[in-house]
Each structure stands twice: as structure tokens, then as C-alpha cells.
Amino acid sequence: xxxxxxxxxxxxxxxxxxxxxxxxxxxxxxxxxxxxxxxxxxxxxxxxxxxxxxxxxxxxxxxxxxxxxxxxxxxxxxxxxxxxxxxxxxxxxxxxxxxxxxxxxxxxxxxxxxxxxxxxxxxxxxxxxxxxxxx
Amino acid sequence: xxxxxxxxxxxxxxxxxxxxxxxxxxxxxxxxxxxxxxxxxxxxxxxxxxxxxxxxxxxxxxxxxxxxxxxxxxxxxxxxxxxxxxxxxxxxxxxxxxxxxxxxxxxxxx
Numbered sequence: 001x002x003x004x005x006x007x008x009x010x011x012x013x014x015x016x017x018x019x020x021x022x023x024x025x026x027x028x029x030x031x032x033x034x035x036x037x038x039x040x041x042x043x044x045x046x047x048x049x050x051x052x053x054x055x056x057x058x059x060x061x062x063x064x065x066x067x068x069x070x071x072x073x074x075x076x077x078x079x080x081x082x083x084x085x086x087x088x089x090x091x092x093x094x095x096x097x098x099x100x101x102x103x104x105x106x107x108x109x110x111x112x113x114x115x116x117x118x119x120x121x122x123x124x125x126x127x128x129x130x131x132x133x134x135x
Numbered sequence: 136x137x138x139x140x141x142x143x144x145x146x147x148x149x150x151x152x153x154x155x156x157x158x159x160x161x162x163x164x165x166x167x168x169x170x171x172x173x174x175x176x177x178x179x180x181x182x183x184x185x186x187x188x189x190x191x192x193x194x195x196x197x198x199x200x201x202x203x204x205x206x207x208x209x210x211x212x213x214x215x216x217x218x219x220x221x222x223x224x225x226x227x228x229x230x231x232x233x234x235x236x237x238x239x240x241x242x243x244x245x
Contacts, residue, residue: 033198062194070193073201 005130006037011046012135016061021049024135025067032074039078039129040071041122046135047085050096050114065097072101072113079113082122140166152234159187159237167235171226179223179235181210186236196241199229 009028015021024040032038042050049068056063071079079099086092099113117125126132136151137144140163146154151170153159164183168175175183185206189197197205199217207215214220220228229241 029195029198033200064194066192066194070195070197070201073197073205 004035004037006039006128007031007131007133008039008041008126008129009133009135010041010043010126011049012044014045015049015051015054015065016056016059020135021046022064024133025064027133028071028076029067029074032071032076035075038076039080039125040076041080041082041126043082043085043122047081047089047091047096050079050081050099051091052095052097068097068099071099075101077101077111077113079115080122080125081114081116083116083118086116138163138166138170150234150240152240153237156237156239163237164235167237171231171235173224173231173235175235176223178214179232181214182206182220182223182228182232183236185209186232186238190236190238196229196233196236196238198241199227202229202232 009024009031011021011024013020028038028040049065051065054063054065071077081093081096093114093116096114100110101113102108103111137146139145140160143158145158145163148154151167153163153167165175168179173179186196186202189202189205199220203215203217203220205215206220217228220232224231233239233241
């Protein structure tokens, strides 16, 4: 009874201020424990979730950004960032955390998890999913 | 139910996890282990210390599958399997070891 589904979690909101980003991350980690084919997409202000050097001291919330680096351990290795959203915010791939995973099939070579894709490429990837979750 | 450690009373939740991570100490770990019927050996400490380091770095406790893989990588292949971990922590390595390490219940631990 193990059917693997393609699940994509779409993150559109800034990390703090609402609970969406953290809830999404928790659900992703739980979903990964069930050995599903999990990917994540970051669009609009969702991009800010992946920003380097987050500091939440002054807003009294837990800085959960280090947890994104654990996604590779949980075998969540496909993280799509929309190019247009990055550019609209004056950001580049270098402004985001460097998320990696180890490829078991290639002698645990370290590979990048984040792929920057255009809006239309992302639309095609979404088309291939069984389930889309919006956060 | 709070646990008594060195004359101090530490708050726990209804499942026995420490309410306040910062109150953890090796003494507290020994007391938490005792409540679980576990006598802490070097092998137990290895796993507990690993979990604390993992939490420090990623701010979450790893799921069993992740723990097994990571332990194998860090402590050697003979330890990176669920049989070894279940021998140390019979009621579930992630749940029990996290409790002793003073971490919250692991994400994805249903």
C-alpha cells in the first residue's frame, strides 16, 4: 500500500508576521517522513523565507531559517525559486541560503537543492504534480 | 509531571518532554532516562549528544529515518541502523532519545 505522490508546497508569504511559512515547513518535513516525492516552490514574498542572515531577535519570534538546511537530510531536494519574484525584489541566488543535499546515487556528492526557474517553467513543473499545497 | 533534579523541579509536558530546553543538564538527562527505565551508557550519550548538536544547528529534532542515516555517517555504519538504535532506546529512538536530550518531540513522529 505505498503509492508515492508528487506533492508540491507553494510558499508565497514572508516568513514572519503570519504562521504560514513555519506551518508549511513543518508539513513538508512530516510529508517527507512518509517517503513522498516532495518539492517546494517559493514565489512572491515567499522568497524572503530563504534569505540569508535572518535575525528575529527584535520581533520575539523563533528564527526557523536554519531548519531549511535540514531539508536535504529529509530528502527534500527540489526547491524551486521563481526568477521573476527574485528580480522584482532586487535579489539574486547569492542572497539566499545555500541549501544542499547528498546524492546517494553518486557517492554522496553534495548538490544544490535550489533551482531558479522562470514563471513559465514553474507552471510546467506544477502541471506534473499530483497535489499542490498553497501556503 | 515535573521531575526533580539536584533539588530543582523541572517542568515537563504531559508526555514527559522538558518544557524549557534551557533547563537541560546531564543530570536532568540521567533523571529523564531513569524515568524511561534507561541506564545511560557511553553509547546512549553518543546519540543524545548527537541529537543536541543536530537541534542546535537546525532548530528541529530529526525524524527516525534522518537520525539513522546521520548517526551512520557520524558514528560509523554499524551504528547507523534502526536495530542498534532500538536496542539503546526500545520505545523508539527518536521519541525517547529526544526526550532525554531535552528536545521537543520530533517533527514527523506520529
